[in-house]
Amino acid sequence: MNARSSTTTLSHLLLHGVSRPQTGALPRLFSRAISQKTYTLNNGTKLPAIGFGTFQDKEQQEGAVYAALNAGFRHIDTAKVYDTEEFIGRAIRKAGVPRNELFLTTKLWCNDFHPDDVEPALDETLSKLRTEYIDLFLMHYPCTFKRGSERFPKGEDGIMQMGETTYVDTWRAMEKLVQKGKAKAIGVSNFSKGEVINLFDHGSIVPAVHQMELHPYLQQKSFVEWQKSKGIHMMHFSPLANQNNFYRDIYWATGKANTTHLIDEPILKEIGDKHGKSPAQVALAWGLANGRSVIPKSVVDWQIKQNLESDFPLDEEDMEKIGSLDKGLRFNDPSSAYNWKLYSDLEGAWSK
Ligand SMILES: NC(=O)c1ccc[n+]([C@@H]2O[C@H](COP(=O)([O-])OP(=O)(O)OC[C@H]3O[C@@H](n4cnc5c(N)ncnc54)[C@H](OP(=O)(O)O)[C@@H]3O)[C@@H](O)[C@H]2O)c1
Numbered sequence: 001m002n003a004r005s006s007t008t009t010l011s012h013l014l015l016h017g018v019s020r021p022q023t024g025a026l027p028r029l030f031s032r033a034i035s036q037k038t039y040t041l042n043n044g045t046k047l048p049a050i051g052f053g054t055f056q057d058k059e060q061q062e063g064a065v066y067a068a069l070n071a072g073f074r075h076i077d078t079a080k081v082y083d084t085e086e087f088i089g090r091a092i093r094k095a096g097v098p099r100n101e102l103f104l105t106t107k108l109w110c111n112d113f114h115p116d117d118v119e120p121a122l123d124e125t126l127s128k129l130r131t132e133y134i135d136l137f138l139m140h141y142p143c144t145f146k147r148g149s150e151r152f153p154k155g156e157d158g159i160m161q162m163g164e165t166t167y168v169d170t171w172r173a174m175e176k177l178v179q180k181g182k183a184k185a186i187g188v189s190n191f192s193k194g195e196v197i198n199l200f201d202h203g204s205i206v207p208a209v210h211q212m213e214l215h216p217y218l219q220q221k222s223f224v225e226w227q228k229s230k231g232i233h234m235m236h237f238s239p240l241a242n243q244n245n246f247y248r249d250i251y252w253a254t255g256k257a258n259t260t261h262l263i264d265e266p267i268l269k270e271i272g273d274k275h276g277k278s279p280a281q282v283a284l285a286w287g288l289a290n291g292r293s294v295i296p297k298s299v300v301d302w303q304i305k306q307n308l309e310s311d312f313p314l315d316e317e318d319m320e321k322i323g324s325l326d327k328g329l330r331f332n333d334p335s336s337a338y339n340w341k342l343y344s345d346l347e348g349a350w351s352k
Contacts, residue, residue: 036074037311039293041208042231043178043185045135047103049288050308051075053237053297054084056246064299065091071305077211077235077295078129079107079140080121081151085128093130104129105211105235107140107189108174110338114147114165118173122182137174137183138211141190142167143340160339167195168202175205187211189237190332192345193223196232209233214292215241216283216322217262217329220347228291236287238332239294240280247331254350257331267325271318277310284310286322 037049052068054061054077061084065076069091076092078084085106092102106129112121122137144163146153153161177183187209188196199207210227214220214236224234238244240262247257262268268279277285280296280303287294288311296307314322330348335341343349 036072037288039233039291041136041185041233042206043208045103045184045208047136047209047233047235047293048073048075049293050284050310051077051103051105051235051293051295052304053295054078054088055082055297056244057299058082058084058087060299062087062091062094064304066095067301068304068308069095069097071308073304073308074101075103075105075293075295077105077237079109079138080112080125081107081109081140085125089128089130099131103135104131105136105138105209106134107138107211108170109140109151110143110145111148111151111153111163113139113144113163113167113170115169115173117147118170119177119180119182122177126182133181134183136185136187136209137177138187138189138209139167139170139174139191141338141340141342142188142192142195143338143342144170145338160337162339168198171199171203171205175203178205185209187232190342192343193226194345196227196230200230206230207232209235211235211237211295213238213330213332214287215239215262216265216268216286216325217241217327218331218348219323219326221326223346224290224292234292236292236294239287239296240283241329242331243280244297244331250334252334252337253331254333256329259329262325265325267321271314271321274318275312275314277312278306281306281310281312282314282318282322285312285314286319289314289319 038046041047052073065088076088078088106125108121146161147163155161174186185208187207189211210232242257243261247253263279268282272279272282284294298304328347333350335350
């Protein structure tokens with residue numbers, strides 16, 4: 001089944017004035033009209049097309065998520081390894097957005113991949129987020145690290161120590177959480193095509209979402225078409241590409257990010273000028289035009305608002321021009337640090 005898109009009509013959520021807060025929460029004030037496209041995932045649930053990323057700047061995330069919720073974001077993306085779940089839980093409570101209006105995504109980290117550790121890890125996350133269920137639970141990477149409390153369990157030789165179980169065992173444990181209702185949908189992140197096929201062969205649930213690096217510099221056309229045909233919705237992480245300075249600074253980076261920032265590309269500027277939008281908004285609109293969701297991160301108020309206003313149509317000519325920006329440039333590739341050949345059959349892999 002393919003993910004379907006819809007734009008809410010009356011369901012353009014018009015939130016005005018003061019709405020009823022959850023117990024103990026502050027009243028919430030909304031004065032802006034919120035218009036949000038959604039996609040229907042292969043489990044039937046609706047995912048807002050534009051979500052909010054929370055990787056980095058953890059001490060600023062409570063304020064940023066609060067601002068994002070007030071601006072109208074209804075999908076928040078986090079992960080155990082970001083250490084932002086607790087801040088997000090607080091921001092949601094403060095904003096008083098009812099749980100059933102929110103879509104929350106989190107990710108299982110690689111030292112919790114032993115099947116017996118999966119449910120306790122999610123329970124800890126749910127408690128930090130102050131919720132009884134997660135809308136989307138993702139396996140953060142396909143590599144299994146040594147079981148235990150260390151998130152990056154390296155040996156004395158500096159090499160990552162791997163676990164004894166595989167991501168297929170982890171997937172089956174995640175499937176049980178869907179049956180229990182603790183996760184509405186499950187999916188993957190940073191998987192290769194071969195690894196997705198392995199889940200098809202040995203699991204019983206088709207991943208609802210693949211959260212993967214996608215932006216005009218890394219378009220992965222054949223892989224995205226194949227996943228779409230299998231009913232897997234794709235969510236762009238780092239949708240602004242090398243705008244995130246992390247990719248310039250991190251020790252495993254290959255220097256690939258030290259080139260022109262995507263949002264400084266003259267083609268995006270020219271298209272943006274035509275539509276009265278910024279280059280960043282064009283990069284996000286390109287994801288939506290392809291039927292995929294995006295999760296830009298920002299801690300700056302005007303950028304947060306601007307990112308939510310990125311649902312506008314691009315012309316065929318715009319799409320062709322953006323298509324020409326594809327360089328197979330993958331910025332997020334910690335293969336050497338994680339002791340695992342990530343993206344091995346995909347574009348822009350470390351070995352290519
Ligand atoms: N699954 C995974 O392995 C994985 C990997 C990476 C990311 N993610 C998820 O994807 C989210 C987004 O990716 P990302 O954080 O790497 O990068 P991103 O959202 O593509 O870019 C973030 C950078 O762009 C800036 N920015 C945001 N909006 C802007 C705008 N309108 N104009 C100009 N600059 C703007 C931000 O600045 P400020 O921060 O200064 O506001 C920040 O420096 C993450 O936060 C995380 O939730 C997942």
